[in-house]
Amino acid sequence: MIATAVGCVLATANVALAAPPAEPLPNVTDSPAGEPEPPDDSTVRDDDQLQRAMTAFSRGSDNYNRAMYQDALGDFLEAATLYASPDFQYNIGLCYEKLDKPEEAIAAFSTYLKTKKDVPDRANVEDRIRRLQAMVESGQKPSDIDKGTPTDTPPPPPEKKTGRGLVIGGAVLAGVGAALALGGGLGLGLAAKRRSDDLDEVQTGGNPGDLTFGGASDLEDEGKRLELGQIITVAVGGAIVIGGVAMLAIGLARGKKAKAGKSAILTPSLGRTAIGVSLTGRF
Amino acid sequence: MHILAAPALASAFVLSLGCFTSDLDPTQIGVFACNDDPGGECPDGQSCINGRCEGEDPPTVAVGFPEDEQDIGLGDGAIGSMRTVSMTVTGTLEIVPTGGDHVFGEGHLEISVDGTAPIIVESGAGVVGVDVQVANTVGPHRISVKSIRNDGVPYDHEGSTSNRLFWISDGMTPLVGIKSPWPGEEFPLDATEIEVTAAVTPVFALQAANPLGNPEILTGHIHLYYAQSIEMCIADPVCDMNYLATIVAPDMPMGTSGTQTVTLTSSGAGTFPVSVVLRNINHSLYLHDPDPGVEGDEFPQLDEVGILRR
Numbered sequence: 001m002i003a004t005a006v007g008c009v010l011a012t013a014n015v016a017l018a019a020p021p022a023e024p025l026p027n028v029t030d031s032p033a034g035e036p037e038p039p040d041d042s043t044v045r046d047d048d049q050l051q052r053a054m055t056a057f058s059r060g061s062d063n064y065n066r067a068m069y070q071d072a073l074g075d076f077l078e079a080a081t082l083y084a085s086p087d088f089q090y091n092i093g094l095c096y097e098k099l100d101k102p103e104e105a106i107a108a109f110s111t112y113l114k115t116k117k118d119v120p121d122r123a124n125v126e127d128r129i130r131r132l133q134a135m136v137e138s139g140q141k142p143s144d145i146d147k148g149t150p151t152d153t154p155p156p157p158p159e160k161k162t163g164r165g166l167v168i169g170g171a172v173l174a175g176v177g178a179a180l181a182l183g184g185g186l187g188l189g190l191a192a193k194r195r196s197d198d199l200d201e202v203q204t205g206g207n208p209g210d211l212t213f214g215g216a217s218d219l220e221d222e223g224k225r226l227e228l229g230q231i232i233t234v235a236v237g238g239a240i241v242i243g244g245v246a247m248l249a250i251g252l253a254r255g256k257k258a259k260a261g262k263s264a265i266l267t268p269s270l271g272r273t274a275i276g277v278s279l280t281g282r283f
Numbered sequence: 284m285h286i287l288a289a290p291a292l293a294s295a296f297v298l299s300l301g302c303f304t305s306d307l308d309p310t311q312i313g314v315f316a317c318n319d320d321p322g323g324e325c326p327d328g329q330s331c332i333n334g335r336c337e338g339e340d341p342p343t344v345a346v347g348f349p350e351d352e353q354d355i356g357l358g359d360g361a362i363g364s365m366r367t368v369s370m371t372v373t374g375t376l377e378i379v380p381t382g383g384d385h386v387f388g389e390g391h392l393e394i395s396v397d398g399t400a401p402i403i404v405e406s407g408a409g410v411v412g413v414d415v416q417v418a419n420t421v422g423p424h425r426i427s428v429k430s431i432r433n434d435g436v437p438y439d440h441e442g443s444t445s446n447r448l449f450w451i452s453d454g455m456t457p458l459v460g461i462k463s464p465w466p467g468e469e470f471p472l473d474a475t476e477i478e479v480t481a482a483v484t485p486v487f488a489l490q491a492a493n494p495l496g497n498p499e500i501l502t503g504h505i506h507l508y509y510a511q512s513i514e515m516c517i518a519d520p521v522c523d524m525n526y527l528a529t530i531v532a533p534d535m536p537m538g539t540s541g542t543q544t545v546t547l548t549s550s551g552a553g554t555f556p557v558s559v560v561l562r563n564i565n566h567s568l569y570l571h572d573p574d575p576g577v578e579g580d581e582f583p584q585l586d587e588v589g590i591l592r593r
Contacts, residue, residue, distance in 0.1 A: 181294065189301030199305040203314055213315040213336060214322030216307055223303035230302065238294045 163254030181237025423460025
């Protein structure tokens with residue numbers, strides 16, 4: 001039961017991730033009840049009402065995640081009042097179930113089955129209703145069942161990708177890139193600067209070392225080679241850092257998604273002179 | 284948040300900490316060192332002078348008077364006394380007083396006559412006239428003019444020194460003098476070839492030797508010796524016959540110089556004489572007889588310069 005509920009809420013939470021808040025209806029793809037009904041254009045209220053419904057729905061999801069089922073129930077009921085979506089009824093049923101109100105849960109699940117078209121997991125929901133009815137008859141509460149071994153609950157959703165590997169890999173890569181850019185760049189750059197200083201001393205400092213023009217040319221060539229090496233090293237190191245940061249950002253975004261369902265959009269960018277990624281979203 | 288900013292700023296920071304900012308300017312004068320080693324050459328358009336690459340127009344000096352191999356004749360003074368010769372020097376050296384900082388093209392003159400202590404000339408432009416004291420003796424005489432930098436270092440490029448061999452002659456006595464090498468010229472210790480140029484006064488003709496020929500008046504050739512005291516050597520038949528080379532100028536007018544290249548043997552460091560002696564065409568010693576009516580007044584004609592081996 002818990003798994004079912006969590007799976008549902010997570011699934012509905014995914015809606016917020018997958019769709020912008022202004023989307024008209026949640027898309028409960030992992031719901032035990034199956035694919036939800038697409039929004040019927042005729043039922044679409046004005047945007048303000050829809051927005052309020054979505055806000056209540058989102059708030060209900062958060063409260064459900066925090067095990068504040070009574071509050072979540074209120075939120076889902078408010079959402080259902082504002083917008084007639086069968087999916088709200090399903091979540092209302094889940095909340096009643098959590099609140100040990102099997103009769104009300106049965107009513108909500110039944111409403112869900114009646115009003116939703118083409119429920120792909122209708123058998124599961126019906127089975128859930130039957131199980132709740134059996135509990136009513138035997139005087140048990142859903143919470144008692146939760147302590148037992150659920151046998152008829154849908155399989156838990158696949159484990160969300162937390163992005164931990166990306167975070168670690170990205171951090172390591174960024175560190176390696178930074179070390180390469182800083183170490184190599186600084187080392188080669190300072191070596192190039194020494195050559196530059198030496199050449200300045202030859203040309204403006206009286207050439208105390210009696211360097212020949214050939215020697216000065218060699219010094220210049222060497223300095224330019226070092227400078228090129230510095231630029232390449234910094235560029236490669238910087239590219240590695242960017243790659244690492246990108247991985248890190250993706251990993252963090254996935255982690256946040258998995259944890260709180262927040263949205264994040266990572267957009268790679270490629271220009272004539274630079275490459276990188278832009279991370280936008282709500283943190 | 285645009286995370287390009289951080290790497291870009293870091294890259295700029297790293298690149299700003301150390302980079303190559305110099306531009307080699309091959310047109311700079313007096314900056315680069317130079318030598319004879321590979322890679323020691325100067326940029327195009329510059330000359331290696333005193334170990335530095337300088338401009339294309341280094342300062343020059345040249346003796347104007349007396350002219351090369353000019354016979355200024357015996358003076359009015361007694362033979363052997365000192366006489367004043369008004370010599371002239373020309374060139375592009377900007378003559379300034381001594382003791383300043385080195386400025387390429389500036390300097391002073393050091394004029395030495397027959398190896399005497401040099402006269403310092405610190406002013407003058409164009410044709411500079413200088414009175415020098417010369418011993419009024421029949422024979423070859425030498426004037427050396429050197430251009431010296433303000434810091435006392437002699438310029439070492441070609442044209443920075445002018446040497447002049449001239450004669451003081453009675454008009455009858457054939458004279459021989461070494462024009463090259465110049466006294467004090469340096470050569471390495473190991474065996475080395477040198478070019479010896481000897482001049483004779485216009486009354487003498489340098490002809491090819493003929494061991495079977497008879498001596499002719501004012502005709503003959505030059506024997507060249509090295510590291511021998513010439514007056515003692517010509518008195519010693521063994522030494523006399525061990526000359527290094529002969530110098531001739533066949534089929535040339537009287538007074539024509541002759542040049543011969545000889546190899547100097549390895550030696551220790553020091554000053555060694557290079558000597559020339561006039562010979563008859565059959566190699567016998569040429570003895571000038573100023574007064575054929577007087578017996579025993581004949582004397583040889585010779586010249587000697589010391590070169591430095593080190």
